Amino acid sequence: MSVVVDSLAFRYPAAGAGLDGVSLDVAPGEFCAVIGPSGCGKSTLLKLIAGFLSPAAGQIRIAGTDMTGVPPRLRNLGIVFQNYALFPHMTALENVAYPLKLRGIGRAERLNRAGQALERTRLSGLADRHPRQLSGGQQQRVALARALVFAPGALLLDEPLSALDAAHRAAMRDEIRAVQREHGIATLHVTHDQEEALSIADKVAVMRDGALLQLASPQELYDRPADRFVAGFVGHANLFDATVCGPDLVETSIGPLACTTEGRPIGTAVTLLARPEAVRTDPPDGAVNRFTGTLVRDRFLGSLRRYDLAVPGGTILGETLSRGDIRSVQIPPDCLRILPA
Numbered sequence: 171m172s173v174v175v176d177s178l179a180f181r182y183p184a185a186g187a188g189l190d191g192v193s194l195d196v197a198p199g200e201f202c203a204v205i206g207p208s209g210c211g212k213s214t215l216l217k218l219i220a221g222f223l224s225p226a227a228g229q230i231r232i233a234g235t236d237m238t239g240v241p242p243r244l245r246n247l248g249i250v251f252q253n254y255a256l257f258p259h260m261t262a263l264e265n266v267a268y269p270l271k272l273r274g275i276g277r278a279e280r281l282n283r284a285g286q287a288l289e290r291t292r293l294s295g296l297a298d299r300h301p302r303q304l305s306g307g308q309q310q311r312v313a314l315a316r317a318l319v320f321a322p323g324a325l326l327l328d329e330p331l332s333a334l335d336a337a338h339r340a341a342m343r344d345e346i347r348a349v350q351r352e353h354g355i356a357t358l359h360v361t362h363d364q365e366e367a368l369s370i371a372d373k374v375a376v377m378r379d380g381a382l383l384q385l386a387s388p389q390e391l392y393d394r395p396a397d398r399f400v401a402g403f404v405g406h407a408n409l410f411d412a413t414v415c416g417p418d419l420v421e422t423s424i425g426p427l428a429c430t431t432e433g434r435p436i437g438t439a440v441t442l443l444a445r446p447e448a449v450r451t452d453p454p455d456g457a458v459n460r461f462t463g464t465l466v467r468d469r470f471l472g473s474l475r476r477y478d479l480a481v482p483g484g485t486i487l488g489e490t491l492s493r494g495d496i497r498s499v500q501i502p503p504d505c506l507r508i509l510p511a
C-alpha cells in the first residue's frame with residue numbers, strides 16, 4: 171500500500187501552528203524518515219495520516235483511496251507512537267493480540283498470530299510477561315509487534331526509539347527496517363535523530379514551520395540540500411555568505427573562493443556549502459582556496475577528528491583522520507556547492 175499526502179493543510183484551533191500545503195508520497199515497501207526542529211509539525215503530519223486529526227485542506231490517499239472521513243481504525247495502519255502505551259493489565263501476547271480482537275478474529279487464531287508477531291520481534295520467550303516486567307526496549311518491541319500483527323498496509327512510527335539507549339536504539343532500528351522491508355510495508359518514521367534518518371531511510375522529508383522543505387534520498391539531501399537550512403540541519407556544514415565576483419569566483423568573509431558559479435552574474439548573493447570531510451589538511455603552498463589559521467577546537471571522535479580552524483574573517487570546520495598539527499587547509503573548488511542566499 172502506498173501513502174500519498176497531497177497539499178495537506180491543518181491549523182490547531184486557537185494556535186497559529188499547523189501544516190501548510192505538505193505533499194509527499196511513500197511507495198509500498200519504502201521507508202520515509204521525517205525530520206525537522208521541535209514543533210515543526212512532524213507529529214501533526216502523522217496524526218493527520220492516522221486520522222486522529224482532520225485536515226483543513228488537501229487529501230490523504232492510502233492504497234489509492236481517499237481517506238477523507240475514514241475513521242482511524244479503518245485505515246489499516248500500524249501505529250507506534252511514543253505515548254501510545256501498552257495495556258498494563260495484559261501480557262505481551264495479549265497486548266499484541268488485541269488489534270485482532272478488535273477486528274473480530276477468534277481467540278485461537280489471534281493468539282497464534284500474536285505469537286508469530288512476537289517471534290518476528292524476537293520476544294517469544296517473554297510472551298507471558300506484563301509490560302512492567304519488560305525493559306523499555308522490550309516494551310517497544312511489543313508495541314512494534316502489536317502494530318505489525320494485523321499485516322497493516324503502512325506503518326506510522328513517531329519517535330519509537332527515543333526511550334532507548336544508543337546500543338538498543340541502533341539494534342531496534344535495524345530490526346524495524348528488516349521487518350518493514352521483509353513485508354514491503356510503506357513506513358513513515360518521525361525522528362529527532364538525523365543520523366538515524368540518514369542511515370535507515372530510503373528517503374527523508376525535512377520539515378520546518380509546518381512546511382516540507384525537501385523530500386529526497388539521504389545522499390541527495392546531504393550532497394544537494396535545497397537550501398541553507400537543510401544543509402545545516404542534515405550533517406555538519408561550513409556555510410558562507412558569498413557574492414559572485416567573477417567567473418567561478420566568489421567573495422566571502424574569509425576571502426575569495428574559487429568554485430563553480432554556474433554562470434551566475436557578478437553581484438549575485440549566494441550561500442556556499444562545504445562539508446567538513448571535504449576540507450583537506452596540509453595542502454601544498456600555492457594551492458587554490460588555501461587558508462592558514464589557528465586551531466580553536468579539536469575534538470577526537472575515535473574514527474575521526476573534527477576541528478575548527480580560525481582564519482582571518484571566520485572559521486573553517488574540518489574533519490580528518492590525521493593526528494598531526496593542523497595549520498593550513500584547503501577547500502577544494504569542486505567540493506563547494508552553491509545554494510540560494
Ligand SMILES: Nc1ncnc2c1ncn2[C@@H]1O[C@H](COP(=O)(O)OP(=O)(O)OP(=O)(O)O)[C@@H](O)[C@H]1O
Nearest residue numbers: 182185187188206207208209210211212213214215
Ligand atoms: N493539541 C494542540 N493544540 C495546539 N497546538 C498544538 C497541539 N499539538 C501541537 N501543537 C503545536 O503545533 C506545532 C507542531 O507540533 P508537532 O507536535 O506536530 O511538532 P513536532 O515537529 O512533532 O515536534 P517535536 O519534535 O517537538 O515532537 C507546535 O508548534 C505545537 O506547539
